[in-house]
Amino acid sequence: MSNQQKHWEKxxxxxxxxxxxxxxxxxxxxxxxxxxxxxxxxxxxxWTYWFTCQGSLGxxxxxxxxxxxxxxxxxxxxxxSEREDE
Amino acid sequence: xxxxxxxxxxxxxxxxxxxxxxxxxxxxxxxxxxxxAKAIGIAFVAFTVFIYALIGWLSRTAQADAYYVxxxxxxxxxxxxxxxxxxxxxxxxxxxxxxxxxxGYGYMALLVGWTGGYVLVASLLAPYLRKFGCYTVPDFIxxxxxxxxxxxxxxxxxxxxxFTYVTAQINxxxxxASVALDIPFQYAVYVGLIxxxxxxxxxxxxxxxxxxxxxYIVLIIAYLLPVFWISNKMGAGFFPHFMLADEVARIGExxxxxxxxxxxxADLKSVPKGLAGITKAHSAVNATxxxxxxxxxxxMMGTASLPHVMMxxxxxxxxxxxxxxxxxSLFFIFLLYSSAPMLATLSKLSLIDPNLPTGIIGKTxxxxxxxxxxxxxNQANLMFISDFNGNGTLELNEFFMGGKAVVLAxxxxxxxxxxxxxxxxxxxxxxxxxxxxxxxxxxxxAISHDVYYKIIDPxxxxxxxxxVARVLxxxxxxxxxxxxxxxxxxxxxxxxxxxxFAMSGLFFPLVLGVWWKRANRQGAIAGMLGGLIAGAWYLVxxxxxxxxxxxxxxxxxxxxxxxxxxxxxxxxxxxxxEPDKATQKMVDDVRVPSGKSILGKSH
Numbered sequence: 001m002s003n004q005q006k007h008w009e010k011x012x013x014x015x016x017x018x019x020x021x022x023x024x025x026x027x028x029x030x031x032x033x034x035x036x037x038x039x040x041x042x043x044x045x046x047w048t049y050w051f052t053c054q055g056s057l058g059x060x061x062x063x064x065x066x067x068x069x070x071x072x073x074x075x076x077x078x079x080x081s082e083r084e085d086e
Numbered sequence: 087x088x089x090x091x092x093x094x095x096x097x098x099x100x101x102x103x104x105x106x107x108x109x110x111x112x113x114x115x116x117x118x119x120x121x122x123a124k125a126i127g128i129a130f131v132a133f134t135v136f137i138y139a140l141i142g143w144l145s146r147t148a149q150a151d152a153y154y155v156x157x158x159x160x161x162x163x164x165x166x167x168x169x170x171x172x173x174x175x176x177x178x179x180x181x182x183x184x185x186x187x188x189x190g191y192g193y194m195a196l197l198v199g200w201t202g203g204y205v206l207v208a209s210l211l212a213p214y215l216r217k218f219g220c221y222t223v224p225d226f227i228x229x230x231x232x233x234x235x236x237x238x239x240x241x242x243x244x245x246x247x248x249f250t251y252v253t254a255q256i257n258x259x260x261x262x263a264s265v266a267l268d269i270p271f272q273y274a275v276y277v278g279l280i281x282x283x284x285x286x287x288x289x290x291x292x293x294x295x296x297x298x299x300x301x302y303i304v305l306i307i308a309y310l311l312p313v314f315w316i317s318n319k320m321g322a323g324f325f326p327h328f329m330l331a332d333e334v335a336r337i338g339e340x341x342x343x344x345x346x347x348x349x350x351x352a353d354l355k356s357v358p359k360g361l362a363g364i365t366k367a368h369s370a371v372n373a374t375x376x377x378x379x380x381x382x383x384x385x386m387m388g389t390a391s392l393p394h395v396m397m398x399x400x401x402x403x404x405x406x407x408x409x410x411x412x413x414x415s416l417f418f419i420f421l422l423y424s425s426a427p428m429l430a431t432l433s434k435l436s437l438i439d440p441n442l443p444t445g446i447i448g449k450t451x452x453x454x455x456x457x458x459x460x461x462x463x464n465q466a467n468l469m470f471i472s473d474f475n476g477n478g479t480l481e482l483n484e485f486f487m488g489g490k491a492v493v494l495a496x497x498x499x500x501x502x503x504x505x506x507x508x509x510x511x512x513x514x515x516x517x518x519x520x521x522x523x524x525x526x527x528x529x530x531x532a533i534s535h536d537v538y539y540k541i542i543d544p545x546x547x548x549x550x551x552x553x554v555a556r557v558l559x560x561x562x563x564x565x566x567x568x569x570x571x572x573x574x575x576x577x578x579x580x581x582x583x584x585x586x587f588a589m590s591g592l593f594f595p596l597v598l599g600v601w602w603k604r605a606n607r608q609g610a611i612a613g614m615l616g617g618l619i620a621g622a623w624y625l626v627x628x629x630x631x632x633x634x635x636x637x638x639x640x641x642x643x644x645x646x647x648x649x650x651x652x653x654x655x656x657x658x659x660x661x662x663x664e665p666d667k668a669t670q671k672m673v674d675d676v677r678v679p680s681g682k683s684i685l686g687k688s689h
Contacts (some may be wrong), residue, residue, distance in 0.1 A: 008677055016538035018209045026386060030378050033191070034371040044331030049369040052194040053427035054327065059200045061416050068409040071213075075406075077351045080678040082404050 007078040014074065023065075025056040037064045089642070090387055099164075102137075103204065103303050110134060110307075114505045123504045127266040130508035131515055134304055135281045138297045138519065144294050145289030148409060150548050151511040153290030153555065154221040154531060160295055165407075166414025168295050169398040170294070171302035172421055173200075173415070176258025176518030177581045179305060182423075184489030188242075189527050192373030192381075196582075197423050198380035201416060204388025208412035212399040213389060213601040216408035219683025220400065222528070223393040224536040226556045229685060230599045231607040232669065234541050237608045239614040241532045243591030244393045248525045248564065250583035251392075255522035256563075257568040259515060263489075266511045267465070272571050278519070279567040286523045288530075289554055295401060300533050301516035302348040306421060313425050316432050316500040320442070326428040333435050337368045337371040339439055344447065347483040353474045361470050361486040376637050384642040388585025393532070394524040405679035433496040438482060444499055450479055459498045463491055494576020526566065530558040583625070590621030590647025594655050603673050604657075609659030610678075616654040621647025 002011075029036065033048045041047035042055070075081045091098075113126055122526025128477045147153055178200075185193045208253075220226045223244060228237030264271045281682065312325055324331025346365055358362075366372050398415075414571035421540065440448040446457070451473055453516035454460055463469040471480055482577070497506040535597040539546055546554075556665040589612045598605040598613075628634045638646050664670075672684055 004674060009675070015209050016203065021647045022205040022209075024201060025381050026172065026198055026205075029602055030195075030198075030382070033373075033375060033378065037369075041671050045334060046369055049191070049334065052191065052197055054424050056198050056422055060201050060205050061420050062171065063205055063415055064413040065410070067205075067411055068207055068406075071409060072406060075679050080680045081343045082406060082679050084170050085317055 003078055004080075007074065007080055010074045010077075011071065014067065018063065020064055022060070025051070025059045029056070031077050092161065095164055097159065097301065099178060099299060102300060103307075105566050106134075106141075106304060106307065110505065110509060113508060114503060117503055117505050123507070124268060126504055126508040128268075129512055130512040131263065134512045135284075135519075136143070138281070138300060139676055140289070141297045142293040143294035146291055147289050148549065150221075150539070152292045153552055154400075154535065155397075156194055156290075156292040156567040157402050158293045158401055160576065162402065162411045163405045164299050164415050165295070165398060165402055165411045167302040168419050169395065169411070169415035170300035170418035170422075170517070171285060171298040171305065171464055171520035171525040172294075172398055173395060173419055173521070174305065175521035175581060176255055176514060176519050178422065178426075178491050179309065179514050179517035180258060180490050181264075183429040183433070184492040185370075186427050186488065187434055187492045188362050188364060188366065189372075190368050191371050192366070192377060194427065194664060195373070196385060197362040197418075197426070199565075202382065202421060203386035204412055204416040204419075206386060206390040206410055207395065207399075210597050211396065211600065212412050213405045213409045213679070215396060215596075216399050216402060217405045217676050217679060218684060219685040221685075222532045223396055223596070224532050225540075225685070226599065227595060228540060230669070230672065231605075231665075232606050236607050236611050236614075237536050237540060239611050240592065240595070241536050243588070243614055244532050244616050245529055246622075247392065247588035247591070248394060248529050249562075250580050250587060251344040251394075251648050252522055252525040252529070252562075252566045253542050253570045254580040254584075255345040255518050255525065256566045258518035258566075259522060260570060261513045262511055262518065266508075266515070266683065268646060269420045275346065275567050275571045278515075278522075281515075282519050282522045282526065283560060283563055285519065286527050286682040287559055290552070290555065291397075291401060291527065294527055296518075297523070298520045301520040304511040305520075307679065308509045308516070309422050309429075310425060312497045312502065312510060313432070313504050315502055315506070317428070319502070320432060320436060322435075325595040326432065327424060330428055330431050333431050333454075334369045337431065337435055338370065341367055343565025344438075344482040347481065349474060349483055353472070355484050356472055358470055358524045359466070361488050363483055363486050364438070365483075366569070368431070373505055373610040374637075378644045380637065380645055384589065384644045385582075385585055387589040387593045388646060390586065391588035391596060392585065394521075394528040394589070394591075396596075397528060397531075397638050408437060422681040424485035429496065430492060432490045433499075436496070436499055442500075447480055447482055447485065454480055455612055462498070463495050468495065472491065478595060499603075507665070522566075526559055526563050530555055530561050533559050533562075539603050585617065586621060586625070586642065586644030586647065589616075589644040590651060591618035594652045595687040598655060600673070600676060603656065603670055604659055604664055606662055606665045608662040609657075612658040613651040613655030617647045617651025 037046045037048035039047045039048045040042055117126060151157055215226055218226050224237050224240035227240035256279055260271055260275035263277045264274030286294045317326035319326055322333050401407045402411050436442055436444045439449045441444045445456045456472060468491040470486040472484055475486050538554050541550050593609045595613045619641050624646045625640055628640045675681060
């Protein structure tokens with residue numbers, strides 16, 4: 001397998017992990033919205049309510065930065081990062 | 087100042103922010119010295135619009151890559167701010183807290199959808215399109231799939247989606263300009279339009295970028311300052327985001343106590359159009375999982391297909407910067423979105439809690455009608471009370487309000503000085519202008535670059551291309567303003583439709599263009615046109631009394647459109663020949679950050 005194929009395989013792996021986490025916070029937890037809202041969550045808000053106004057939103061911000069860092073590492077590992085003069 | 091403009095950006099915008107805060111303080115002092123509310127409103131809107139116009143003029147350019155992609159040198163964090171302003175429209179600013187106030191949980195799917203979409207942008211598209219080096223979104227489609235028909239189909243989808251969106255934004259600038267400057271709406275729409283064009287006409291993307299950063303600073307101050315102030319004044323907590331649990335619980339208690347009484351249809355007829363009462367629980371789960379998830383999903387896929395957002399990531403210096411920039415964009419959006427539910431909570435509690443001095447539920451009608459702010463907002467057609475059961479006291483189901491009033495009126499209800507209301511008007515104006523600018527530019531650039539330059543006259547010189555781009559900008563702006571002046575539909579409805587149109591036609595052709603090498607021209611064209619037509623058909627069908635299926639409503643028709651798009655694209659691609667070697671090589675090159683971009687620096 002060529003260097004580029006390996007790079008793409010790892011990139012795709014990272015995509016699947018990222019989308020899986022994204023799925024949990026955007027769709028997964030809201031499948032159980034009614035049940036989860038009975039429980040008190042962070043700062044005393046009901047859990048589901050808290051996710052819709054802060055939790056999921058914050059998780060997305062963190063997820064994107066985490067993804068960007070991981071992807072940069074993958075690019076470096078296979079020597080595909082950009083050079084400054086390009 | 088020494089050094090070039092880009093290196094000095096933090097300093098420039100630091101001084102700007104300081105200057106703006108200084109201006110707020112001067113206005114506050116002027117208010118104490120007797121400046122009228124109307125004069126303060128005019129000063130806020132006029133001063134900020136003047137600054138944007140000045141930035142627009144300073145950013146004028148005669149180069150294609152500066153006009154189309156701001157010279158690809160916008161630093162990560164600043165591009166994040168510009169994207170946030172580009173993204174957060176008049177609807178986000180003025181109407182979102184109102185939507186949460188009235189509809190609670192079911193509506194908050196939009197918060198999740200309008201943020202979660204950025205994960206898709208960052209992981210599926212933005213870095214790859216940046217590597218591609220395109221000027222516009224159809225530029226990517228046209229080059230990746232090849233052929234004028236593919237390019238033209240992308241322009242069609244882009245125009246349908248963006249134009250639906252832009253009329254709502256021009257409408258919002260008109261509403262705010264008409265209130266702040268006290269002129270009739272039909273004229274105010276054009277005042278708004280001229281302000282918008284001043285930012286974008288001379289400098290194109292460069293002008294829009296630097297005005298959007300300035301607009302973000304104004305809008306975020308204008309949103310957060312009142313939320314914190316009101317929360318402190320009500321004694322609800324000095325950092326509302328972490329401290330409103332008791333208030334949320336108290337609203338639930340009051341809902342139990344009052345109950346949601348259903349009004350008779352005959353009674354509701356007397357309520358002015360556009361106003362609504364509180365009929366849904368505030369924090370309880372009041373929508374089925376599918377209703378919530380389908381709306382969130384439609385907004386997320388729409389986010390990843392809207393060209394005016396995508397083209398912001400064409401302006402970063404590198405692929406790496408494009409990825410990080412998506413994170414910063416979402417961070418800056420998060421600051422406002424996480425505050426909207428807090429504002430809705432504070433606003434609702436201050437109105438309905440009989441224990442608070444501002445609470446009006448349970449008071450007699452004579453008492454409420456004597457309140458200054460009630461009279462003002464009743465006159466502005468944003469508040470209404472009516473004694474349906476004739477008992478003389480105001481009940482929860484007898485109080486009606488416009489969605490905009492949550493943002494516009496709450497500062498006044500809480501007893502904040504008028505300077506805050508002026509600030510909020512300036513913030514709303516900034517939000518609507520920045521989004522309108524991004525959208526008009528997206529349409530005009532697509533038509534001038536992809537239709538005029540790439541299809542009609544590939545030999546045109548730069549000067550002529552940019553002239554065409556500017557003329558189109560003005561024509562599209564006026565067309566948008568003319569439709570906005572007719573006031574066909576509400577701000578929020580048309581915004582949501584724009585997302586559905588965009589995802590119907592563009593989501594899969596864009597994503598598969600990077601992630602599926604086998605996708606070819608025939609498949610992409612079938613996907614774009616088939617998806618758009620299927621989505622539009624579903625919308626018309628449901629609007630004309632069709633029952634719909636799978637719980638897909640007129641707000642989520644993009645789910646149907648994009649499903650059709652995906653199926654068509656895969657089937658047609660597999661039935662026709664695979665893309666040639668050169669195209670496959672191009673996809674390979676797009677997938678790695680290093681190396682030259684596919685399209686040249688100036689093309």
